[in-house]
Amino acid sequence: MEKDNLLSFRVRSLRSRKRTIRKDVEKQIIQKYKRSKELWKIRRNIPLVPLDQPYQRGFVRFFVVRDDVKRSKDGDFFQGILNKINTKMYSETRKFLKKKRKFGRRIYVEREQKLARLSTHQWNDPKLGLTTRERQYFLKREDYCPFRKRYNIYYEFIEPWRFVLRVKPNMITHYKPLNSDLEKEIDELDSFLGRHKIVGIIHKKIYGKPNPWKDRYKRDPLNSRKCVHYKMSATEIAENSEDGNILQF
Structure with a gap:
């Protein structure tokens, strides 16, 4: 009898x-997932090798800072700001054009380039x-995002006229050597981790996911019994204090 009880406890x-x-x-x-992150770091830290014959692409x-601003006493100051908000744009030609449809036909217009906004x-x-x-x-601004349905705050440089655009040939002087074994392992992990079910498990176990049940049944502190007696605006409180009334809680 005792042996039967022990066997029943051992069976899962x-x-x-x-x-x-x-x-x-x-x-x-x-x-x-952790292995894929390690491989991405290894590939990113591969040192660049200089080319024997650089080529233009x-x-x-x-x-760049305007010449008159650069010659002023604040030239180095604005150069330091530009180093933090400068942007680059690449094109096959010097004109930097893009296609745009106007009145049913496609035309080419110049691509607009702005300084970087700071988040x-x-x-x-x-x-x-x-x-x-x-x-x-810098000036603080807000921009409404219709997808996230919220306002994004960013900081914009208020004197962009101090900088002008300059174009020069894009010369390729270095290249990154390719490791076939590393690329093969990265592709295999990306293919596995990109599956629909695997992505859900990663978001749940690594990044975490919100609990909609708690948000649905979360109690509003303004409508709770403890706070329902203290619903009074700041204007009413100021009027009562001016009249000399004493608030009793």
Whole structure:
């Protein structure tokens, strides 16, 4: 009788076996995800090799400080700002054109290029190194995003006339050597991790996902019993204090 009881305790239930299998699969997915991140870092840190014969590949357009501003006493100051908000644009020709449809026919118009906008994260990032004087030349703005349905805050340079565009040939002087074994392993991991079910497991176990059930049944503090007696605007409180009434809570 005792042996039968011991055997019954040792036998695992179907639910326990399924849970163990699911956890093993999730661990393998997490390990492959971490391995893919390591391989991406390895490929990114591969040193560049100089070319024996550099060649031209189109043209590049970027901003430079105007000559009159550069000769002034604040030339170095604005050059430092430009180094943080400069942008580059590449084109096969010097004209930097793009196709646009107008009145049913396609025409070519010039591509617009602007200085970079600083996000809130970049604005507060110590690596960017914005000084107090440099911050005075930026203006805080808001832009509504219809997809996320919220306002995005960014900082824009208020004196773009101090910089002008310049075009020069885009010369290729270095190349990154290709490692076939590394690229093959990266492609295999990307193909595996890009599956629909695998992406869901990664978002759930690594990044986490919100719990809509808590948000649906979350209690509003303004409508709770504890706060319902204290619903009073700031204007009413000021009027009562001016009249000399004493608020009793």
